[in-house]
Amino acid sequence: MTGSVSGRALVTGASGFVGRWLIDALAADGWDVTAAAPHQPDAASLSDAGRAARWIAGDVRDLAHLTEALDVARPDAIFHLAGVTFVPAASKDPGATAEVNVVAAARLLGLVRERRAAGTLDPTVLVVGSAEQYGRHDDAELPLTEDAELRPHTVYAATKVAQETMALEAWRSAGVRVIATRSFNHSGPGQASRFLLPGLVGRARKLAAAGASAGPLLVGNQDTSRDFLHVSDVVAAYIALIARGRPGDVYNVASGVGHSVGALARVVLARFGLDVPVESDPALVRPVDVPALVGSSAKLQAHTGWAPRRSFDALLDDLIAAPPPPA
Template structure:
């Protein structure tokens, strides 16, 4: 038996593969591309294929025979979902259908975790912005990405109810930290700061609005939480993973600037602005804390580790280009 992580080349997949207890089991990642050097975890078998191709997924399922599946693979950018709504819905919904059907045929007893998003909560009339969002709140998605994740949750319910499969769903709030993709705001800014400090780039940071507030966690705490929920969560249940506290992206960015020691100018880039963004989103962590999880890494330490890992990542990229 083994453990399978789809989307294992992402930051969350990296830290799950690096953290999960093996008990002599083999670890497998399934993604659409091989990992870069900074995405690799030792003693993990990296498989590639198309999540939308049932033959690809079925073949991996038969080879791996997982007892546990962390389904993280998705189109995970809210901004990109506006530009590619069909691709987002296809990957996040039909890709999950492909995975669950392959698991049903090959390993129906496997424990499966589906990665949803706090974005499914959206904005609800009559609800205060400062309200801690609970798992019992009805989804009210605003974006193509959030809609795809809300649909994915319903699909997970179908497989649980119809086939008795052990499926749990996690709704993570915003997270960042080492190995986080530069498609997202905070690691993108960390990358710009490293280029300014280490490679003489223009000392200007381009971004959209920094006055959006989010419940923020370190990606390593989120990885621990997913492992805990898969082990101890009730099948069919949904769990927030959050802290109950919020930071503005401006606060996070200012912390990063202090960490880097750079003297920079901020400029607004309208191309990075999201017109339907939720101004404040905070979660209630009570349910997952009842399983024994709590955040352990401070946001300050998270950003220091992200910045230092970004230095290593950019050096690796430079070395690869130089051959």
């Protein structure tokens, strides 16, 4: 169990990696779940909780889709996960990223604002942001607290700052009970291989299969450092924030521990019993990147009682044991 309340929940971006984990956690806590997604996933790909959820298929940018989702769900809580989540993809199409990450959120918040004013609906809305909003900070400032300056360096980060600004304005101007997160990196079974940890595990698995002909493990910038949580701890934090977070406030969701890409690669290789070099591949180096993102979750823990339950080693165990993820 992850929270002390339950009711009717609307999850946007429900067919994504985090959305599926969240649906399972909500169902375990007794929530009635409406899942909004671009397409309803094949039933065979869903958990029991996913199959039991009420699915609404449509484009999150479409006002009619959002209206239908709210009318069907009549939610006590909205978990707004929908968005472009991969930093390089956001940079390739800034316009589409802004439409999904900013415009869609604005339309959803506008609909909630209207219903609240009419007295027909007053949900708590969790708007999921990103550690990328912080941008570059000196190592001496780590772990970052919520008071750290926002210095977005990428299209993705800029859209998440804009999303958070709109969300908090809805609270200040209209009383919409918004809670915003700045979520640091998280992973687990089901995450696409284009993301760092499942990508490393997948490449190491191929090297292990190659045996004596195994070459180096290729990575991007080996010095880049990130803070990782197990996705199960992240969705537990989201549910805890709906139950006990403060409307109009912002919370880091983080472990407080940084891991460099080079160190991660060597740990993964060791798990597969491989003794091969780790080399940087220029094709994998992001042209715009933040050297280190490590966050403090002290505020989240103080306000909600949440604490991470899965270790980083357990996260790697789960990734290695899981079937190969989608691309």
